[in-house]
Amino acid sequence: MVIFVNWKELLENRSRLFWLAHTAGWFGFAFVHYLGSLQHDSRDIFVVIIFLNAYAGWLFTVPLRYIYRKAWNFPPIKIALVVILSSYFTGVLWQIVKNINYWEIYKHGYEPEFWFMYTQNSLGSFYIILSWSGLYFGSKYYQMLQIEKQNVLKANAVAHQAQLKMLRYQLNPHFLFNTLNAISTLILIEENKTANTMVTKLSEFLRYSLDKDPMKKVTLESEIQALQLYLAIEQVRFEDRLQLDFQINDNCQQALVPSMILQPLAENAIKHAIAVQEQGGSITISVNRFADDLLIEVADNGPGADIINGNLHRESGVGLVNTRERLQALYNEKFSLVVSNNQPTGVKVNLRMPFQLS
Known part of the structure; x- marks a missing residue:
């Protein structure tokens, strides 16, 4: 036995x-x-x-x-x-x-x-018992240190999770405010059918958003579906003024990415490239793999912007700041977020993160 x-x-x-x-x-x-x-x-x-x-x-x-x-x-x-x-x-x-x-x-x-x-000969026995006492206290202190270390690790993990949840859920009120404001405008001008369509798509998007655990990564395929839900809402607003182009490499579909990581980038492009131009514009989302990295690019053909030290000078919201902080929390230094001018016009945001599969 x-x-x-x-x-x-x-x-x-x-x-x-x-x-x-x-x-x-x-x-x-x-x-x-x-x-x-x-x-x-x-x-x-x-x-x-x-x-x-x-x-x-x-x-x-x-x-x-x-x-x-x-x-x-x-x-x-x-x-x-x-x-x-x-x-x-x-x-x-x-x-x-x-x-x-x-x-x-x-x-x-x-x-x-x-x-x-x-x-x-009691002195020798005293030394042996004293050694036993020293080992007892030493082991007790070691156990206390291990417990304290575990508590610190748990506290750090909880704080880390709280930070990620805060960053993740910070996006929902921001996006929700913009969308509800657009729906309100449609109702005021009696575009009720269009407003109803937006409400339906908004409910689908929020249901998807709430169903996904902000602490877990999702597949790129799932993330693209979420982005398409969001962009479908915006297309109700902009109609033909918003053109989309997805260039997703097939071998990247199952790669893991932070949930809702693309939405703030697309929102920035819509706000600063599509909404400000009478004729609208286009957004291109391309994803490729290079060695052990996943490369994501969100580009627009808008009027462009001043870029200082890799950051948009116009950036005043939570979009890029939030994205950078989430990537930092999830990948430490194993990521990059670079903002640059697109050619011939516009802005592009390039993300690099470790290529991981579920």
């Missing part, structure tokens, strides 16, 4: 870990003394004495665990005092038992002339 030990569960159970380490330590003590006895011409009965002494040490140090628990929150000076006194008292008792074992079993009932001779 094979017995499997769940070491993770064992290490997380502090009480079980103590008993395992405590027993293993005293067994090791007995084994080392046994190896030492082989160098001397000792009778076989000495092995019994070794293990009796180890067992006595095992018993006497168990109460120290509960004493040290009580003293754990004492000031350092008091803890040191408790450890030294407890170790010395335990060491003396242990040495008395060891002397009795040796004299009664190995020396056939030898009795010393003075009773205090039962405590001779």
Whole structure:
């Protein structure tokens, strides 16, 4: 029968870990003394004495665990005092038992002339018990540090998730405001059929947006579908003034990208390239793979803009700033977001991120 030990569960159970380490330590003590006895011409009965002494040490140090628990929150000076006194008292008792074992079993009932001779060699036992105490406190502090480290990691993970959720959901009110404002305008000019179409498409887009966990990446295929929902809403507004061109490499369809990462880029292009031109314009979304990177480009043929240090001088909303912060949070430094002038006119935004598959 094979017995499997769940070491993770064992290490997380502090009480079980103590008993395992405590027993293993005293067994090791007995084994080392046994190896030492082989160098001397000792009778076989000495092995019994070794293990009796180890067992006595095992018993006497168990109460120290509960004493040290009580003293754990004492000031350092008091803890040191408790450890030294407890170790010395335990060491003396242990040495008395060891002397009795040796004299009664190995020396056939030898009795010393003075009773205090039962405590001779107590200093060595005191040092051993003091070492046990040091190991106990050291292991306790190590466990505390590990727990604190786990708590810090959990806190950082929660903060990281909160940041991503904030950045992700920050887009919805921004987009929602613009769309509702457009619907309101359509109602005022009695374009009710068009307004109803926009409301329907808006509900589909928001349902998609809310169904997707902002902490998880989605496939590029899914992200393009979400972008097409958004652009379908905008096409209701702009009709023929908005031209779209998707150039998606087939081997990129299943690549993972942050959910709703393209929508703010398309929204920027519509706001600054399509809406400001009477004849409208076009937006081109192209995606390719280069080595281990996924390359995404969102380009328009609008009037262009002043670009300073890779950022749009006109940028005053949350679009590019939000996108950059989300990429930073998800990929650390393994990404790039570059804004440049498109040829012959317009602006293009290039994203580079690790190519990952689900």
